[in-house]
Amino acid sequence: MDQIEIFKALSNKTRLQILGWLKEPELHFPEQPNADFENVGVCVGQIQLKSGLSQSTISEYLSILQRADLINSTRLGQWTYYKRNKEGLKKLSNIINTEL
Amino acid sequence: MDQIEIFKALSNKTRLQILGWLKEPELHFPEQPNADFENVGVCVGQIQLKSGLSQSTISEYLSILQRADLINSTRLGQWTYYKRNKEGLKKLSNIINTEL
DNA sequence: TTGGCATATCGGGAAAAGTCGATATACATT
DNA sequence: AATGTATATCGACTTTTCCCGATATGCCAA
Numbered sequence: 001m002d003q004i005e006i007f008k009a010l011s012n013k014t015r016l017q018i019l020g021w022l023k024e025p026e027l028h029f030p031e032q033p034n035a036d037f038e039n040v041g042v043c044v045g046q047i048q049l050k051s052g053l054s055q056s057t058i059s060e061y062l063s064i065l066q067r068a069d070l071i072n073s074t075r076l077g078q079w080t081y082y083k084r085n086k087e088g089l090k091k092l093s094n095i096i097n098t099e100l
Numbered sequence: 101m102d103q104i105e106i107f108k109a110l111s112n113k114t115r116l117q118i119l120g121w122l123k124e125p126e127l128h129f130p131e132q133p134n135a136d137f138e139n140v141g142v143c144v145g146q147i148q149l150k151s152g153l154s155q156s157t158i159s160e161y162l163s164i165l166q167r168a169d170l171i172n173s174t175r176l177g178q179w180t181y182y183k184r185n186k187e188g189l190k191k192l193s194n195i196i197n198t199e200l
Numbered sequence: 201t202t203g204g205c206a207t208a209t210c211g212g213g214a215a216a217a218g219t220c221g222a223t224a225t226a227c228a229t230t
Numbered sequence: 231a232a233t234g235t236a237t238a239t240c241g242a243c244t245t246t247t248c249c250c251g252a253t254a255t256g257c258c259a260a
Contacts, residue, residue: 004112010107057248075207077257096196155236
């Protein structure tokens with residue numbers, strides 16, 4: 001993954017917030033039936049609701065974050081759940097500490 | 101300093117390169133008379149030369165990086181020298197590790 | 201198999217960033 | 231004081247990003 005795409009993904013208030021929310025889902029989202037935060041993450045609809053932006057915008061933002069390896073998705077039935085990608089975040093931390 | 105401005109500053113190939121160059125100036129720039137890399141950094145002209153972009157663009161890029169607290173400047177005579185801002189970079193590393 | 205949700209993709213208009221050349225400013229030398 | 235050099239700022243144009251509404255797709259239930 002290109003470093004620049006990672007930083008671009010992070011250069012937006014809403015996307016940054018989403019990552020923060022996904023760090024502690026219990027704190028930011030209501031209980032979900034049949035889908036545990038730890039395993040699958042949070043579904044798009046909840047994230048959209050919390051963000052206040054349009055459905056299409058949030059869907060796009062999530063895919064930007066995913067392309068940057070900052071989150072990943074699981075499809076369950078008609079829902080898509082997103083959660084933090086710990087690997088990717090660690091890699092980012094590494095870049096900061098070794099290359100900049 | 102706004103987090104978003106930090107990530108925006110990093111969302112550009114040349115600016116990212118500049119930070120990399122400033123991490124090991126001896127490796128990327130010729131010896132400078134009367135100005136030690138460690139103390140004051142590297143002067144704008146050298147950075148511009150290496151980047152291949154126009155003088156105005158590099159001057160602007162440097163100020164973007166500076167506003168993001170990623171580098172800082174020292175004026176010596178008619179030259180401005182820029183070097184890494186270790187504080188700011190540490191703060192960034194902290195953001196990544198605690199907020200995302 | 202039709203209808204209803206949840207999500208993704210597409211097309212577009214407005215705002216921001218990338219980049220330049222020209223010009224201004226600041227300092228140093230003559 | 232006048233000139234030369236280093237850097238900063240300005241104005242303009244092009245490309246990218248921000249968001250939206252509309253439409254498509256995928257999955258489920260009746």
